[in-house]
Amino acid sequence: MTGILEVRGLYKSFGALAVTQNVHLTLEAGARHALIGPNGAGKTTLINLMTGVLKPDQGNIFLEQRDVTNMSESGRVKNGLARTFQINQLFRKLTTLENVALSVSERLGKNHVFWSQAWRNSEVLDEAMVLLKRLGLQSDALTVIEELPYGRQRLVEIAITLGLSPKVLLLDEPAAGVPSTETPIILDAVDALGDDIAVLIIEHDMDVVFRFAKSISVLVSGAILTEGTPEEIAENEQVRAVYLGESLDA
């Protein structure tokens, strides 16, 4: 079986800086895949390429066997590809509930309707509330995002994306900036996702990575250094070298 999301021979440069170099990556349905690598390795860029925020210089992206390299960002979302942001991208002046309702409403195609009143979309609001509960945010439902502590905002970041019911979920350092007491909430929410949903997580905390991932890719200087099971990666000398900050002559 081929993957639900496939990246083939992807290249991207910012001027002289080659940020993505011949990257191949396949996520099967139900994957729990971690993408690790030092800061500046090009992990976020890879997500931007997959989701269509950036256009690759070369290479292709397939979503359910379909070439989506030239599809718009919103088109890919409609086809089940969703991501969270490393740095929160929220609707800061709106309430938590509205933040999540916006994405649910978008998914259900309600955001085109400009005559009936938003609050009457009980289907949307009910679903948004369920999501808030799942992330322990129900007491913040009516709080404006700006007034929430950063850790809670981080949960909203994830709730918005879950509101899209993705088939492929790309999480860019979801736990960064979250107090360690709240990290399990995020992981539990991800664990609760269906077995058919493919999840890619970028994460620096190795405990989180090893708890979560069934497979791991290591990205260094824009290229995939190695791939394997968590055990294989843990024993890989090159990976250890990178994580110990030693120079790498590979």
Next chain:
Amino acid sequence: MTTKVYDAENPVVFLRDRTRWHWAEALPWIVAVAIFFLQPITLNLGVQILITIIFALSLDLILGYGGVVTLGHAAYFGAGAYVTGMLSAHLGWNEPISGLLAGATVAGAFGFATGWILLRYHGLALLMLTLALGIMMAELANVTEVWTGGFDGLSGIVIDPIFGIFENDLWRRNYYWYSLIATFFVFLACRRIVNSAFGRSLVGIRENTERMRAIGSPVHLRLVTIYTISAFMAGIAGALFAQVNAYVTLDVLSFARSGTILIVLVLGGTGRLYGAFVGALVYILVEDELAKEYPAYWELGLGFVLVLTALFFRQGLLGALESFVRFCKRLKA
């Protein structure tokens, strides 16, 4: 009034209450009717205020909700004014309501066509392009003198009595009501739109365009849609202007008109609809008073008010009022 505490378990009540009609929303209409009977200002001035409100409301849809800054909105006001005027002057289409709708429809179609291109850009590029659009439209009207009357203006506009009964009398008694009813319908439409899911998605685009894209929102299409609606409403304002004055000059397309409407809206407060009412009322009254007293300096005074608004009342006069009310409530509590 007591502050209601909302239950997070039932947030729908909160969202519903926020969009529900508040008693204070009757105020502008009471004032408008009172102006007719008491006439503290001339009805002619009243009509000007109403037209400005419609124009400012149209701008609020794209600026206050969609977050699109434009310096060329007079293009659509002017399109409505010229189309309605020319239909009458050249084709004898003198029936007012259909004439108004025709002008607005052409303005809306023009908004759709131009918006499709303009809204591919943002920031400074968009600002310059809207500015260019305004200038080009004014120049176009100038060179197509045969139809527009060019620099001399378009005369020969004859508007039939509304429903065959209500004429455009010199005191603007009938046209005051005509404009008021138009304002009311435009406002109702705006209010419905901004409280719809579509309207909320515009706020999403204003607040964070990148995230809206990431949740699958067709941002360009959404903006073009609201831009078209906005242009249609600006066209209504322009058409009314042409009918009231039975005369259209290049002034309807001037950069000054685009700039002024932006000032009016920012002064009143963006993204709250009623900012258009407050801004238009204050601006036109101040302009009228100051221009009478100090014809040479009044714009200086206006500039001063603007500087104050920009520095201290970012949310406009209405925003300042809201903050003040909130402050008083907190004092009481």
